[in-house]
Amino acid sequence: MSLIAFPRNQHRKFIALILSLSLALTGVSAAPARADEDVAKFIAGMALLGILGAAINDARHDNQHGHVVPPPQHPPHHPRPHPPTVHPRPLPPHVARYDLPAQCVRYFPRYSKSHTLVGQTCLQRHYRFESSLPQACRVTFWNGQVHRSGYKPSCLQNRGYRIVRK
Numbered sequence: 001m002s003l004i005a006f007p008r009n010q011h012r013k014f015i016a017l018i019l020s021l022s023l024a025l026t027g028v029s030a031a032p033a034r035a036d037e038d039v040a041k042f043i044a045g046m047a048l049l050g051i052l053g054a055a056i057n058d059a060r061h062d063n064q065h066g067h068v069v070p071p072p073q074h075p076p077h078h079p080r081p082h083p084p085t086v087h088p089r090p091l092p093p094h095v096a097r098y099d100l101p102a103q104c105v106r107y108f109p110r111y112s113k114s115h116t117l118v119g120q121t122c123l124q125r126h127y128r129f130e131s132s133l134p135q136a137c138r139v140t141f142w143n144g145q146v147h148r149s150g151y152k153p154s155c156l157q158n159r160g161y162r163i164v165r166k
Contacts, residue, residue: 016056020049099164101126105153110143117150118163134159 104122111117117139123130137155140147153163 016052019052097129097132098161100156100161102163102165105163108141108143108148108150110148111139111141111150116153118153118156120149120151123151133161 100118100123104118104126105116106119106122107113107115108117108119120130120138123133133151133156137151137159138149139152140149142148157163
């Protein structure tokens, strides 16, 4: 059980630091000999540090890119197997009821020149659950001849409905 927990990269840096310090202190604490031997030890120590640094760098490089396993080779006499064809299943009714037909979204100039509505008459023709739409999203406006009704798309979307092309 270790007393200090290091993340993976810091642990390697810590080991490299301890190794380099121990090598440096070993050279300093040795009894002075001749100058030729000191220079040789210094060069050998620097070479060892270079080798350790290169090994640590290679280990980091290997860990960052991971090991790539080549795809299996199929023998020439066996054709490559085809994946099974996947067909999307229809949505269950309790989910599909939140999909409103996009064809019912249109501009009503008498309501607004810049905002769209989901037309109530279109919904009655193309959407089974029109009567269960939230009344808070319903808007009634005068088109010049009769009162028309529609639903604000942003209000419906805030309540979980989606506008989809069917």
